[in-house]
Amino acid sequence: MAPVNIEDHRLRARRRLPRIFFDYIDGGAFEEETMRANRADFSRYALRQTVLVEPQPQDLSTHYLGLRHPLPFMLGPVGFLGLYAGQGEAKAVRAAHAAHIPFCLSTFSIASLADLRAITPGPLHFQLYVLEDRALCEEFIAQAEAAKVETLFVTVDTAITGIRERDLHNGFRSLTRVTPSLLARFALKPHWLYDVARHGVPSVRAVEQRAEFGRGALEQAANLSRRIDKTLSWADIAWLRERWAGRLVIKGILAPGDAVRARDLGCDGIVISNHGGRQLDGAPSTIAALPAIRAAVGPEFCLMLDGGIRRGADIVKALALGADGVMLGRAYAYGLAGGGEAGVADVIAILARELSISLTLMGIASIDALKEAGRDAVFPRA
Numbered sequence: 001m002a003p004v005n006i007e008d009h010r011l012r013a014r015r016r017l018p019r020i021f022f023d024y025i026d027g028g029a030f031e032e033e034t035m036r037a038n039r040a041d042f043s044r045y046a047l048r049q050t051v052l053v054e055p056q057p058q059d060l061s062t063h064y065l066g067l068r069h070p071l072p073f074m075l076g077p078v079g080f081l082g083l084y085a086g087q088g089e090a091k092a093v094r095a096a097h098a099a100h101i102p103f104c105l106s107t108f109s110i111a112s113l114a115d116l117r118a119i120t121p122g123p124l125h126f127q128l129y130v131l132e133d134r135a136l137c138e139e140f141i142a143q144a145e146a147a148k149v150e151t152l153f154v155t156v157d158t159a160i161t162g163i164r165e166r167d168l169h170n171g172f173r174s175l176t177r178v179t180p181s182l183l184a185r186f187a188l189k190p191h192w193l194y195d196v197a198r199h200g201v202p203s204v205r206a207v208e209q210r211a212e213f214g215r216g217a218l219e220q221a222a223n224l225s226r227r228i229d230k231t232l233s234w235a236d237i238a239w240l241r242e243r244w245a246g247r248l249v250i251k252g253i254l255a256p257g258d259a260v261r262a263r264d265l266g267c268d269g270i271v272i273s274n275h276g277g278r279q280l281d282g283a284p285s286t287i288a289a290l291p292a293i294r295a296a297v298g299p300e301f302c303l304m305l306d307g308g309i310r311r312g313a314d315i316v317k318a319l320a321l322g323a324d325g326v327m328l329g330r331a332y333a334y335g336l337a338g339g340g341e342a343g344v345a346d347v348i349a350i351l352a353r354e355l356s357i358s359l360t361l362m363g364i365a366s367i368d369a370l371k372e373a374g375r376d377a378v379f380p381r382a
């Protein structure tokens with residue numbers, strides 16, 4: 001049966017992937033309370049239905065990250081796409097560019113920026129984890145410059161990695177190489193195994209030449225994680241602002257004071273994010289954090305939001321409450337794992353269709369009109 005919604009894509013991904021990878025994508029930190037709140041809190045808002053409005057041509061395009069885009073959502077950084085599908089990063093970027101929406105490559109990727117630049121002339125964005133080794137960090141920035149990256153998303157909510165208990169149960173955390181028992185588990189998913197393994201042993205291309213990171217994606221990722229700078233501070237953001245001439249966006253902010261500080265340091269925007277509930281369990285949902293952040297930073301500063309976006313109506317609510325655009329995480333990772341490039345394209349199409357239907361039934365002709373209506377378009381559920 002063809003997937004009709006994002007949950008169907010999730011179930012398809014669960015069938016296709018080894019459990020160790022599905023749980024890595026699907027899970028959150030500790031009690032997974034924040035992860036669930038990201039979804040549940042969208043239901044705290046209702047959409048205002050307006051009927052008998054004279055029909056006008058619909059326009060889903062809008063402005064975020066300094067440009068006009070045909071849809072108000074983009075593909076955010078998700079690590080290890082190339083382990084969920086063979087050449088997963090390339091498949092995701094192709095689907096994004098076919099829909100003319102931005103794609104952001106994670107630091108933890110099988111493909112490098114140069115690989116992606118070779119397959120697409122379209123806009124590229126890069127997510128940077130600042131590492132203790134500033135020389136390597138500089139190298140990543142230089143790679144981004146060489147690939148003509150437009151926006152650098154600096155992730156700041158991962159000083160240490162939140163404990164995701166599903167990963168502990170599955171032995172994911174301690175995994176650095178493919179053992180015979182792991183291979184036996186992989187062999188239970190032959191379509192996935194063939195798809196990923198026929199491109200050779202996956203490795204993190206950005207550090208492939210550096211022997212100290214070891215060999216193979218799992219070992220390299222473990223070594224990279226260990227080297228994320230635990231002492232990152234606003235002084236480092238100021239350094240990055242000086243160092244990087246392009247657009248700079250801070251990803252992983254939930255407090256109005258932090259958002260104001262990012263703006264005052266000259267950043268071009270932030271992503272309101274709790275890392276999909278994978279880091280600080282107990283943190284607020286992103287949709288709950290959004291209104292106070294918008295009030296604090298004023299109308300001009302670019303606010304992106306991610307976390308729990310699974311429906312077109314979620315996007316409507318985020319935009320009405322003050323986001324300029326939203327970013328997908330698991331939604332497209334499920335699409336990729338279950339259906340490759342076509343799966344990602346289908347996730348984008350499903351969300352665009354749902355968004356279009358919601359707007360029509362709300363009597364709103366365009367995303368810009370929705371943003372203008374703002375809090376008049378949604379209201380707290382009684």
Ligand SMILES: Cc1cc2nc3c(=O)[nH]c(=O)nc-3n(C[C@H](O)[C@H](O)[C@H](O)COP(=O)(O)O)c2cc1C
Binds near residue numbers: 251307309333
């Ligand atoms: C499997 C997985 C890997 C991720 N890897 C990264 C990453 O490398 N860098 C990053 O900034 N965020 C990463 N994230 C967080 C996403 O960018 C995003 O904040 C989150 O997925 C949004 O929540 P959602 O998945 O509920 O939409 C990852 C998320 C998932 C699910």
